[in-house]
Amino acid sequence: MSEKILLIDGHSILNRAYYGLPELTNSEGLHTNAIYGFLNILFKTIEEEKPDYLTVAFDLHAPTFRHQMYEAYKGTRKPMPQELREQVPVMKDVLAAMGVCMISKEGYEADDLLGTLAKKSEEKGMEVTVLSGDRDLLQLASSHICIRIPKTRFGKTTVEDYFADDVKEKYQLSPEQIIELKALMGDASDNIPGLPGVGEKTATKILLEYGNVENAYAHVEDIKPNKAKNAFLEHYDLAVLSKKLAAINIDSPVEYDWESARIKDYYTQDAYDFFKELEFKNFLSRFEDTSAPAEVEKSFSTVTELDQAEEIFGKARQKPELGLHILKENGVFLGMGLSFLDEEKVLSYCFLPQGFLTEAYLLEQAQVLCQEAAMVSSLDVKSMLRHMDLENHTKMFDAGIAAYLMNPLKSAYTYDDIAKEYLGEMLPAKEDLLGKLNYTKGMKDQEEQAALSVCYMAYVALKSRKPLKKALEGTEMLHLFTNIEMPLLFTLSEMEKEGIRVNAQALKEYGDQLYVRILELEKEIYQEAGEEFNINSPKQLGVILFEKLKLPGGKKTKTGYSTAADVLEKLAPDHKLVADILEYRQLAKLKSTYADGLAVYIGEDERIHSTFNQTITATGRISSTEPNLQNIPIRMELGRLIRKVFIPRDGYVFTDADYSQIELRVLAHMSGDEKLIQAYQEAQDIHRMTASQVFHVPFDEVTDLQRRNAKAVNFGIVYGISSFGLSQDLSITRKEAAQYIENYFETYPKIKGFLDGLVTEAKEKGYVTTMFGRRRPVPELKSSNFMQRSFGERVAMNSPIQGTAADIIKIAMIRVGKALKEQNLKSRLLLQVHDELLVETAEDETAQVSAILEKEMKNAASLAVSLEIDMHTGSNWYEAK
Template sequence: MNDKKIVLIDGNSILNRAFYGLPDLTNSEGLHTNAVFGFLSILFKVLDEEHADHLTVAFDRKEPTFRHEMFGDYKGTRKEMPEELKEQVPVMKEVLKSMNVPVIEKAGYEADDLIGTMAKRAEEEGYQVSVVSGDRDLLQLATDKVKIRIPKTKKGRTEVEDYYAKDVLEAYQVSPVQIIELKALMGDQSDNIPGVPGIGEKTATRIIAEYGSIENAFGNVADIKPNKARESLQNHYDMAQMSKKLATIKTDCEIDYDFQEAEIGNLFTEEAYRQFKRLDFKNFMSRFEVEIPANRVEGYFHKITGFNEVEELFAKALEAETAGFQFVEQGELFGAAIAFGDKDICFVQAQGFVTKEYIIDKIQKILDTVKRASFINLKEALIYISPANEGTLFDAGIAAYLLNPLKNSYEYEDLAKEYLSLLIPSRQDMLGKLSYEKAEEEKPEAFLNCVCYMAYVAYAAAGILEEKLKETGMESLFRTVEMPLVQAIYDMETAGIRVDKEQLKEYGDALQVRIEELEKEIYEAAGEQFNINSPKQLGEILFERLKLPHAKKTKTGYSTAADVLEKLASEHSIVPMILEYRQITKLKSTYADGLANYISEDGRIHGKFNQTITATGRISSTEPNLQNIPIKMELGRLIRKVFIPEQDYVMVDADYSQIELRVLAHLSNDERLIKAYSDAKDIHRITASQVFHTPLDEVTPLQRSNAKAVNFGIVYGISSFGLSQGLSISRKEAGEYINQYFETYPGVKKFLDEAVENAKETGYVTTIFGRRRPVPELKSSNFVQRSFGERVAMNSPIQGAAADIIKIAMVNVNKKIKERKLKSRLILQVHDELLVEAHKDEVDQVREILLSEMSGAADLAVPLEIDMHTGDSWYEAK
C-alpha cells in the first residue's frame, strides 16, 4: 500500500477566506496580517490532521487567462481586492518561501488549473491527495483518492468540510465531474459565468441528475420541464456550452513540477522564525524547535561574579551618561542586569559579599549621576530605588505606548524589533515557565541572554524613543504627565485600600439569600425547575414553554442576551426576575466572592493600575478591577460600603462633574455650550430646552433624560440607531434629536466634522495635551471599520483629554500630599474620580489640595467643577 500523501493549497482562495473570516490584525509596523495569520492557522491545522509528506501552494497571477480570451467578462463582476488584503499576498509568499514550501503560479492559468493538473499527476503516481480551497468549483476534482477540503472560519475558529467523490454525490446529487455540468446550466455569479438564464441550482441539479450532461439534456430538450427551463436551454445552448468550458478546471497544464521539491522538510527554519517574529505571530512560536538565531550583541553579555569585578563594573558605570536597568526578582531581589554601552551589558547576582543592599546602593548612585536611566517597567523597579532626580528616569515601555497606543504588548522583544531592528526571543521563548532561579541553574546561557536583553533594550531603545517623542510633539506629555504618573500609581498600589472582611461576607450572604429567593420565584413562574444559567434551557422556557415573542434562533438555541431580555421585560414577570438574577449572581461571584481572594494580610487590596492598556490614555485597573465597581443599581453601589479607612482616617472622594462635556465645550468653542457651563446651569436641562424648544422651567424629566442621552452620546459619536436603541424611540426620531442638537450647538458639529477630516489626512487625532491616537480604521475598505474609525476620530480627542486631565490631577494631588508630609494617601482613581484616605486631622488640607489641583489641572474655556464628599466608607463618601 502506498502511503505517499500530498496537500495542495489554493493560495488566493484560502488567503481571501482568512481575510474575511478574521478581524483586522496588524503588526507593530502597521502591516495588515489577518489573512496571513488565518492562512497559516488553516495550513497548520491541515498538516496536523493529514500527516502529509508533500505540500505545494498555488497562486493566481494578474495576467488574463485562456478563459478571459474565451469570454471577456469572465470574473468581470468581482470587486477589486481590498488594499488591506493586497498588501498581504507578497508577504504570504515570503513566509511560505521562508518555510521552504514550494509556490507555483503561471501566467495564463488560474491556481485551480495548476491544482487540477498536480492532483491528477499525483493520483496517477499513487499519492493520496488533499486539495484545500474555499472554492467549491474544485469539487469537480474529487475522486476516491483526491479529497477536497473546504475550510470555514467562524468566530476565529476553523472548521473543515471534506469531500471525496461519494461525499459530493451525497451532498449535491451529482458526481464530481457533473459539478461542471451544473455550472454550465446555473452559471456562477462569483466568476461571472453566465450559464442559462432562468435556470437556478435546483432546476440544474434535477436536469443533470436525470440526463447526466448538458449535451444529453439538449438532445432530450423536448422532455425537459418546466417549460421555461426547456425554452431557455433551447435558446441559450451556446451559452451553456461556453459556460461549461469556463467552469472546467484544466488537468493538463504545461508546468514544470517535481514532486521531490514538494517534499516537506523543516518548515520552522531560522528565516521562518524571523518572519513570524516580524509579523508578531506569537501564537505560532511554540512550533519552533530551531536554535533561536543569535544576535551579535549577545557576545557582550556577561555575568559578573567576583566582588572586585563587580566593583570595577559599577565604577565604570558611574562614568556613563546613559544606562539601562532590569531588576531580577525571585520572591526577593535575585540580581540586576545593567547596560551602559554597546559592549557593557552585564548581570550581577546577589550572592556572597554582593548583597541585595549593595546592588541597590550602587545602582542608586548611578541613577544619581547619569543623564538618563532607562527601564522597561519602571513601576516594578520603584520598590528598590528612590528617584532623587525624576528627570533622569525613562520608561521605554511607556514611551513606546505613547508612540503607538494600539498595540497590546510593550515587552522588551517588541521594542527591540520595532526600534532596534533586532529579532530577539521573549522570556517565554528562552526560559519557558522556569523561575529565574531555576533558569539560572538549568539554562544559564538562556537566563543570561534573557536578563541582559531586558537591560540592553531599555538602554539602546531609549534614545530612539526620546527622539520620536520629540518628533511627534509628545515629549512634554511623557515628561510632565506619564513619567510622574508612574510614581503616583506605585504609591497608590503600595497603599492599597482597606476592606472590611466581615461586612464583605455579610454582603455576599445577603446576595445569596436574594439569589435563592429569585430562583424559587423564577421556577414558579416557569412551572418547572431548570438551569437558569444555561442560555439553551432558558431559551426553551421563554420561547417554547411560555411562548414569548421576539425569539431569535441561533445554531446553539434561542438568544437570551441582555438586549433580547430587556425587550421582553414587560411581556412576562419572569423576565425582570431573570435580569435581576443575572445582576446579583454577577455581583456575588465578581465582588462578594471575587474581592475576598485579593485581600492581603494587612487587610487591604493592593490592585494593579496599568498605564499602557487603553488607546485613549485612560488608566485601567486589574487584579481586581476596582474601576468596575457597579454604581447604576443600589445593590451594586452597596459594595462600596466594604471599603473603609483605617482607624482615625476618613474617605474623601472627589469627582469631576461632566468632564468630557466640558472638554467638548472647550474643543468646539461653541458659544452656547460655553455660556451654559460658565453660567453654572444644568446643562442637560438647557440642552432639552433648546433642542425641544421648551421654556427652561417647563422641561420635563423625560426631556431632560433624553437630552442627557444626546449630550453624552455625542461625546461617543453615537449614531441615530444607537440613540434610538438607548431611548427606545424610532431611528427617525433619534436622528431628529441629533440634528436639533447640532442646530443648537453648531460649533460641536463643526468640531466633530473637522476631527474626522483631519484624522483622514494625518492618520491620527490629538488631544489638547498632544497625545496621539492613530485611526487606521479610516483607511479600511470595510464600511463598518470606517464608521468605527469616524467615531474614534470624534471621541478620542475628548476622552483622551479627559484622561490626561485626571492624570495631571492625580500626579499633582499625590505630590502635594507627599510634599506636605501628610499621613493621608491617594488610594484609588476611578476614571474621573480620586479617592483619598485622609487622616482626621488633615481632612481640610486634603479637601483643599483636591479642589485646587483637580480644578487647576487644565485651563479650559469652561470651569472644571468638582463634586467632593467625605465619609466613613467609600459608599458614604460617594
C-alpha cells in the same frame, strides 16, 4: 531523472489563505493572514515537491476574454475584500524579495498562463505540479501533471493531489470532461453560471452517457430527469457560455524563460527584512543568518557569585546610562537584569539570588545604581519602584510606556516586540526560550534560558531608549511622555504602596446581607415561574420566560433564547419575575465579585493594594487590576453600599473630589461651540438647557423626563452614539432618537462640524489626537466591514474627548500628589476612579487637602470653560462620595 516545475495560482492561494485563517495584523495595522497562509503553503509544498523550478502566476485584474463573456451575461464579478486587496501588492513584494519568478499577462487569467506553462513543461519532459484552489485546473491533469488543491480550515492546511487517474477516480470523468462538468453544474466561486437546477450528480450522469455538452444537447429529448432536460431546452446558451468560461487556454502567448525560474536560495536579506516587518517570527528560523541573537548573547552573563557581582556593580556605577529590570512573579523576587555600554559593546547580566546574592543585597545595589546613574531605562519602571525609594522621574525611562504611546492598540509591550520595532533585531521571545513555562518554573527547570530572557529585557531597555525617544519626538508625544506619563508612574507607584484600608468584618456582613436577599429572590423566582430551574442558565431561563410563560420579545439564537440584560430590561417594568431575575443577577455579581472577591486581596496591613495600569486602554485612561477598584458599582443603592467597607486609618477621613461633566466641558472647548461655552460660563443647568433647545420648550418648563432624555443625548454625543443606540437607551423609536440628535446638532452647530472633522482627520491620517498630543490609531476606518467602519467613526469622535479628559485627570493626580508632599502633609492620594480622586486625609489637614484638590484639579488644564469639581468628606468612601 526528470526535472520538476512547481506552478502556483497566486490569487487563488491567497484567497484560500485569507478565508482559511483568522484575521491577523502586524503592529502597523496591515492585514497579513493571506500572506502568512500563502507562505505556509508555499514552504510546505517546496519541501514536499522539491522542485527544480518555481513560478507564481497572478491575474492582472484587467478585462480578459472570459471576464467580458461573463459580464456581458451577468455583470461584474464580486469585488475582492479590502483586507485581502491590500495584501496582494505586499505578497508580490515579498516574493520579489525572495527572488521568486512571477508572471502575468494583460488579457489572460492566471490559470490560462498556468495551463500553457504546464503543457509546455510537460512537452519538455518535466514533471509538473500546479498548486491552486481552483478545481477548473483539474482539466490539466495528466500522468505528468499533478494538480494540488490545498484546503485551509481552522489554521490547518491539507492538500488533495490529482493526476489524470485520480480525477477519473474522484469524478468518474476524464480531466478534459471537467470542462463539460463545469459547463453543466456551474461554479459560483468562479462566476460560471451553468444550467439552473443541474447539480454535480445529474451533470456527471449526463456526461457519462453523452460525453460532452454538445452531444447531450443533440439527445436532449432523452435526458433525464425532466428538470435537466428543460434546463437544456431553455438555457442551452448558458451551458455553451459556461463551457467557454471553464475552458483554460493552454496556448496563451506567455513569454517565459525556464532558467529564470530555477530554484535558488530564497532566504535573502530582503526577504528576512520583510518577514520581520510582517512579524512572521515562525518563518525566521528558515534563514541561515540567525547570528544576530547569538552575537548579542555572547555579551550575556549569569551572575551568582558575590565577588563577580561586586566587580560588575562597581563598573556599572561608572556608566552614565543603564538598562535595568527587576524580575518578580507572584510577589516572589526571581532575579535582576543589568545592561550598560562598555567600549561600544552592550554588556548584559542576569543576577540570580543564590548564596550571598540575596534579594535584599541585589535591590540595595539597584537602588544605588538608580541614584547614581544619569539615566536608567527599564521595560517596567513601576515594578522597580515597588522595591526602592526613587523620586526623580527625569532620569528614568520606561520603554514599555514609550512603546504604548507609539501604538496604544497592542495588548502587551514585550522586549522582543520593542526590539523588532525599534532596534530592527529579531530576538527570541520569552515563549521561544521557555515555551509555556512561567519564570518561576523556568528558573527551576531551565535556569539558563530564563536568565537569557532577563538579560534580553535589560539589553532592550538600554538599547531602545534613544530610538523610542526619537520616535516620540517624531510624533510630537515626547512632552506627553516626559511631563505626564513618567511623573504619573511615580504617583501611581505611591498609590499602590499606600493601598486602601478595608473593614473585613463589615465586608463579610455585607456579603451575608446579600446572601439573605439572594435566597429570598430565589424562592420568589421559583414561585413566580411555577418550578425550580437554574437561574444562572440562560438556556433554562429562556425556556421558562419565552416558551412556558410566553413573554414577548423572545429572540432565538443558536444556543437558545437571548436573556441578555437589554432583553430583560425591556420586560422588567411589566413582569415582576423578570425584575426579580435582574436583581438576582446584580446581587449575585456583587457577592461573587466584591463581597467575596475583595476579601482575598486584604493584606496583613488591613489594606488592599490594587495595581494601576498605564498601558491597557487605547484612550489613555488608567485601569485598575487585582482587584479592579475602578469598577465598584454606583448605579444601584445596594451596590453603592459596598463603599462603606472602605475606611481611612484611625485619625483620618476620606476626601473625595469628582470632576463635574469633564467630558462635556472638553467637548465645549475642543468644538468651540459658542452656545455650549456660554451655558457653562453662565453656570446654567446644561441638561435642562439642552432639553429646552432640543424639545423646544421654555427653560423653566422642562420636565424631569425631558431633562433625563437630554442628559442621555449630551453624554451620548460624547461617545458617538447612534440613533439606534439612543433609541435603546431611552426606549423610544429610532426615528424619534434621530430627531433628538438632529435637534441637538441644530442647537450646537459647531459640535457636528467638529465631530465630522475628527472622522475626516482619522481617515486622512489614520489616527486622532487629544489636546495634549496623545494619538489613537483608528485602523477600523479602513475595514470593508460596515460595522467595523461605523465603530471606527465612533472611536474617531470620542477618543480625543475621552483621551483629553484622561490626560487632565492624570495631570491633576501628579499635581495633587506633589502638593501634598511639598506641604509636608500626612495625607495621601489613594485612588483614581475615572474622574474622581480619593485622598486619605489627616483630620487636622482637611482644609489644606480640600484647598489642594480645588486648586490643582481646577487648574489642571486651561479650557474655554472652567473645570468644576464636587467635593465631599466622610468617615468612609460611601459618605465621602
